[in-house]
Amino acid sequence: MNYIQKFLFITLLLSSSIAFGQLTEDPEDRRDQGRDPLRTQTPEGRPLPFGQRLRFGGGINGFRFGNPFSLGVSPVIAYQASERMIVGIGGNYTYTRFKAPYYVPTTYNQFGGRGFVMYEFIPSILPNLYLHGELENSTIQEKVDQTGQKASASLTSHLVGVTYSQPISRRFGVNLTALYNLNYNDNSGLARTIYGSPFVLRLSFF
Template identity: 80%
Template sequence: MSHIQKLLFLVVLFSSSVAYGQLTEDPEDRRDQGKDPLKTQTVDGQPLPFGQRLRFGGGINGFRFGNPFSLGVSPVIGYQATERLIVGVGGTYNYTRYKAPYYNPTTYNQFGGRGFLMYEFIPSILPNLYLHGEIENTTIQIKQDGYGSIPNQSLTSPLVGLTYSQPISRRFGVNLTALYNLNYNDNAGLAQSIYGSPLVIRLSFF
């Protein structure tokens, strides 16, 4: 092989390596170009695999010491469907215990699930601000010491509002959500037991 042929071979090999690197380049590398990372595709427009669009996380809610004691967890799985749309599902569990002497000893077990949509509607003006809508179904189980369990009660609630997400990486962020419960007035007694207010505030991570 002549020197010219060797040189051409090295040029072709180098060019192929660069092209492959661009094809598989992580969207985070766009930060070096002064651009936001792409959420659903590589820098050359190839769609990201399903697994790289998933976002996992959740939050801790309703945390109180003393009387009553309360602690809740809310795991979440989100999927980046488009550059501006996130769809997801989540679960909720909240434990509350009232103790004597100020209350009749009572235990509340609250559990359920929800599906949600988040749409980034004005990214050119205020990026990372999402319209947020969800349907949540919650069941509450109440047990009073000495009286046994009260029959379970369930409530399905449509909630609408806004979420502001502060990205930490392409697949993880800190989310502050403010929602209004459209079903609150129609189910005042049960809704008050579950939510306490038509306004629902959450801090989550996903």
């Protein structure tokens, strides 16, 4: 399976996950009572089953048309561990292509995975604002078309920051995340292209 086929497969998976999340409704909505839906239990106080605490989705990243062209996807599976805590895992894949005459024709394939924790730390003042920490590993592969020369590098990064989540349903929301890469200064050579800045901004849906 080449990189284009992998990209199309991940895009299809992400689209299916987002559609699933959008169709998920609260089983017994408390909004009629002027209260937000419970995240880990029924209105009667019974714990929700494991499957009903899962959240599926992801995002689109590295979006650029023209020269260079770049597009990536980042599927996510998250779990509502408590009323205020979310844990999850995710993957990412980004394809970037530089073309002549402005650049040496070069192709980059960047892929990796991450684990994250989100904690709603001041719900009485700013509901849906989470402290966010994650560990991410990324690999980038470079190929220069004219010479066939290849190079690759990997980097593990610790990122901390905040996420604001706008709920759409109990199991789906729109998330704006701002993170700081704690070991950005350790980046060197090809690995520096993974993060062009110590600051990382993301828009995701889960």
